[in-house]
Structure formats: C-alpha cells, structure tokens
Amino acid sequence: MSPIRERKFTAVALQAMDFATLFHINFAAGLPGPVHCKIELTTPVGPSTEGGKQALQHLRLVPADGTSAIVIGSTTPVNKSAEIRTLRHLRDVHAMRFKGAPFPLDGAAYQDLVGRLQQFFAAQGHAVVMLDAATASMAPPALQSTGTVSGTLVAIVVVATIIIASVIGALVMR
Numbered sequence: 632m633s634p635i636r637e638r639k640f641t642a643v644a645l646q647a648m649d650f651a652t653l654f655h656i657n658f659a660a661g662l663p664g665p666v667h668c669k670i671e672l673t674t675p676v677g678p679s680t681e682g683g684k685q686a687l688q689h690l691r692l693v694p695a696d697g698t699s700a701i702v703i704g705s706t707t708p709v710n711k712s713a714e715i716r717t718l719r720h721l722r723d724v725h726a727m728r729f730k731g732a733p734f735p736l737d738g739a740a741y742q743d744l745v746g747r748l749q750q751f752f753a754a755q756g757h758a759v760v761m762l763d764a765a766t767a768s769m770a771p772p773a774l775q776s777t778g779t780v781s782g783t784l785v786a787i788v789v790v791a792t793i794i795i796a797s798v799i800g801a802l803v804m805r
Contacts, residue, residue: 650672651674654672657751658670662741663740664737665735665737666694666695666696666735667694667695668695670693671700672688672691672706673691687705687706688707688708689702689705690703690704690706690715690748692736698735701721703716706752706757711758713758714760714761714762715748715759715760716763717762718741718745720762
C-alpha cells in the first residue's frame with residue numbers, strides 16, 4: 632500500500648487526489664511553446680478538506696525552465712465546477728505582475744489547451760466557466776468608511792490611556 636493510502640484521508644481529500652491523478656494522465660504531454668510547461672492540478676495539502684470547504688484545486692502551468700508557475704484556473708470536485716482563465720485574462724495578469732516581460736505562452740497552443748480542458752471537465756460532469764477581464768476581478772475592493780474603525784480606534788486609545796494613567800498613578804503613590 633502506498634504511504635498516501637496508509638494515512639487517514641477523508642473521502643473528499645481522496646476524491647480530490649484521485650481526480651488529480653486522472654487529470655495528470657490526460658494531460659501528461661504538457662503544453663508546447665517557447666518554454667514547455669507541465670500541466671498540473673494541485674492536490675489538497677493535508678488529509679482533510681474540512682468537509683470540502685478547502686477542496687479547491689488549482690490548474691497550473693509549470694514551466695520546464697523553473698520560472699514561476701502560471702495559474703490558469705481552478706476546480707472544486709465537491710461542487711463539480713471548474714474555472715478556466717482566458718488567454719486575455721492570463722496576458723492581463725502577466726502584464727500586471729511582470730511589468731512588461733514577454734508573455735511566455737504560445738497563444739494558439741493555449742487556446743487548444745483550453746478546448747481540451749473544457750472537454751475533460753465536461754466529461755467529468757463539471758460545469759465550466761471561462762474567466763475573462765482579470766483587471767476587474769483583481770482590483771482590490773474599495774474601502775468604505777462606516778465609522779466603526781474610527782470608533783473602535785478611539786475606544787482603544789481611551790482604554791490604553793486609562794491603563795497607562797493607572798500604572799503611572801500606582802507608581803507615583805509608592
């Protein structure tokens with residue numbers, strides 16, 4: 632028996648690991664291009680996914696030259712859903728992250744991969760959603776001032792002042 636099977640994994644964690652194995656068998660050839668990339672589906676970090684709450688698995692391209700992996704999507708076997716990033720999305724993210732560095736993927740090869748990924752996930756009963764327009768989803772949420780932070784800050788400062796005054800007063804009274 633393999634060391635993985637000897638550990639006590641939950642049913643959802645085992646399902647995710649088995650799904651990743653099936654994925655790797657189907658995409659073992661990798662992605663050709665300027666730099667060959669291994670196509671990887673991550674597995675859960677530990678023996679439990681907290682009942683599926685932590686079952687998200689990332690789809691990544693891992694370049695053979697050792698440069699940074701490129702996250703191209705994710706899947707959740709529990710919900711039977713998959714998200715795949717469009718070529719435009721990847722280019723937008725790459726431009727923001729690497730500030731003008733050349734995009735390392737062949738566009739036509741990636742488009743072909745997207746089609747194969749869609750077929751694979753659909754065959755496994757997953758609903759597939761294409762993610763586009765990275766700039767809108769990656770923008771940090773706008774902070775809204777509700778007054779609670781400033782009110783909490785004032786309360787902390789008042790309590791800290793009272794404690795400091797009490798300590799000083801006790802030291803002076805000695």
